[in-house]
Amino acid sequence: MLKKFNIDILALFETHAGGEKAGKICQSLGFEHSFRVDAVGQSGGLWLLWKDGCGSVTVVENSDQFIYAKVSDGEENIHVVVVYAAPTVSRRSGLWEKLSEVIQDIEEPLIVGGDFNTILRLDERTGGNGQLSVDSLAFEGWVNDNYLIDMGFRGHRYTWRRGRTEQYYVAKRLDRVFCNAHARLKWQDPSVTHLPFLASDHTPLYIQLSPTQSSDPKRRPFRFEAAWLLHESFQDLLRNSWNNAVSTPHALQALREKLKRWNHEVFGDVNRRKEELLRQIKNLQDLLEVNQTDALLDSENTLMKELDAVMEQEELIWYQKSREKYIAHGDRNTRYFHTSTVIRRRRNRIETLKNDTGQWVVNQDELEALAVGYFQRLYSLDDVDATVERLPHGGFTELSREEKLRLDRPFVATEVVWEGSRLRG
Known part of the structure; x- marks a missing residue:
């Protein structure tokens, strides 16, 4: 497994080894550094191993159930907590409270992962009595209290299993990886893969914070950006670009092309404009330290107004993408909406599918072929007779003349206002 994957940091649980034997094992695995909480007899064991290339690693705190380390490259820190929760509830007593103390004040990227020996939802196990245990709650x-985000997974649903026969077979998702919002924004497309069960009753978890992914910008759908409405030239563009002389579909298509060009040439990249304004403001404020003139103060005021407008546009962009229902006017929660968007995108992305032979497919071209093949079979003529049987006998009921006239009637302002208020709840 280590030969197949390029691993910088490795965590091992239930090692059942300690002392000189544990040291020799760590060296044989090819890692230059390690920190071990050795097993007591044949119980437990928690190791953290890392290579030179991942930067400076400092173990901040540890117990028999977790190791907290800080990884630094000299410019930024990543906080890593590996957890091996004891298999019995009594031995896990106080663990969640202790972990909260460790991570609650971290305002930098944080990764928390390992064997938690409990589940979060009923669908994370086979069988059961239909309710979560007190420990799961x-x-x-x-x-929830620590605002942790489940990084999800690809591969098998369960990470632990036991039983060789159907009668005694039990499987659960006991192992997982969490992160905080800082990490989610830093790495927007991480992957956690459940590898095959091999020598253990737990599946190994392979974490890639920055996996190589290819995306075709030409495939990105065109969408109206609500932030355009805040730009001073948008209303004039819309007024001058709409063509009443052609049909609505053709007018929309022409407007679409003009909006794409205007977005690229005029509206531009909001984040780039924000960074440029921040740079200009900093330079101007440096000048104000030396010479306080009306011209400089007026320039600062103008730049601050421009920055406020750009940040309002940025917030609206991320709010729209996050699909959140409510926003408090004037409350700038751009990080929250950005994080919501990243999580939603991850949930909506299909990263792996199982083909007809039961193999997991991750290649993009193969995924597309699987999806196309599925819908081709779904909408083929093979089941046309069964489909016809489900249709209403005697045809569909025809709309009355009054109903047709009502459908053709133009919208009125009161209807639009009523529907809008109804959608807002």
């Missing part, structure tokens, strides 16, 4: 409370 406490685990859920810990996740």
Whole structure:
């Protein structure tokens, strides 16, 4: 497994080894550095191993159930907490509270992962009595209280299994990886892969913070950006670009092309404009330290107004993409909406599918072929007779003349206002 994947940091649980034997094992795995919480007899064991290339690693705190380390490259820090929760509830007592103390004040990227020995939802196990245990509810409370984000997974649903026969077979998702909002914004497309079960009753978890992914910008759908409405030239563009002489579809197509060109040439990249304004403001304020003139103060005021407008546009962009329902006017929660967008995009992305032979497919071209093949079979003529049987006998009921006239009637302002207020809840 280590030969197949390029691993910088490795965490091992339930090692059942300690002392000199543990040291020799760490060296044989090809890692220059390690920190071990050795097993007591044949129970437990928690190791963290890392290579020179991942930067400076400092173990900040540890116990028999977790290791907290800080990874630094000299410019930024990444906080890593590997967890091996004890298999019994009594031995796990106090673990969630202790972990909260460790991570609650971290305002930098944080990764928390390992074997938590409990589940969050009923669909994370086979069988069961239909309700979550008190320990699972406490685990859920810990996740929510610390605003942790589940990084998801690809591959098998369960990470632990036991039983060789159908009667005794049990499987659960006991292992997972969380991160905080800082990490989610830094790495927007991380992947956690559940590898095959091999020598353990737990599946290994392979984490890639920045996996190589290809995306075709030509495939991105064109969407109206609500932030355009805040730009001073948008209303004139819309007024001058709409053509009443052609049909609505053709007018929309022509407007679409003009909007794409205007977005690229005039509206531009909001983040780039914000960074440029911040740079100009900093330079101007440096000058004000030396010479306080009306011209400089007026320039600062103008730039601050431009920055405020750009930040309002930025917030509206991320709010629109996040699909959140409510926004408090004047409350700039751009990071929250940005994080919501990243999470939604990840949930909507299909990263792996199982083909007809039961193999997991991750190649983009193969995924597309699988999807196309599925819908081709779904809408083929093979089942046309069965489909016809489900249609209403005697045809569909025809609309009355009054109903047709009502559908053709133009919208009125009161209807639009009523529907808008109804959508807002």
